[in-house]
Amino acid sequence: MTSRVRDVRSYLEELEKSREGRDEQVKAGLEIYIGLWKKALERGIVAENDGVDAALAKIEREGGLYKAAGE
Numbered sequence: 001m002t003s004r005v006r007d008v009r010s011y012l013e014e015l016e017k018s019r020e021g022r023d024e025q026v027k028a029g030l031e032i033y034i035g036l037w038k039k040a041l042e043r044g045i046v047a048e049n050d051g052v053d054a055a056l057a058k059i060e061r062e063g064g065l066y067k068a069a070g071e
Contacts, residue, residue, distance in 0.1 A: 008055050009048040012037055039069035 015034050019027050040046050045068045046055040062068040
């Protein structure tokens with residue numbers, strides 16, 4: 001994550017852009033990771049405008065990204 005990424009929306013956009021030029025296994029891993037974040041957003045655990053550090057703290061309180069995503 002770069003220092004210019006301040007909120008969840010920007011973080012997910014950066015992750016989506018980073019898929020370009022990657023091998024298929026890395027792309028698949030990124031898709032899973034991004035999907036989990038999006039599910040956490042849908043469930044209201046985090047918000048798009050949350051700072052990444054704050055969002056990570058919320059996810060940790062839920063027991064991790066899989067649990068935050070309802071998996």
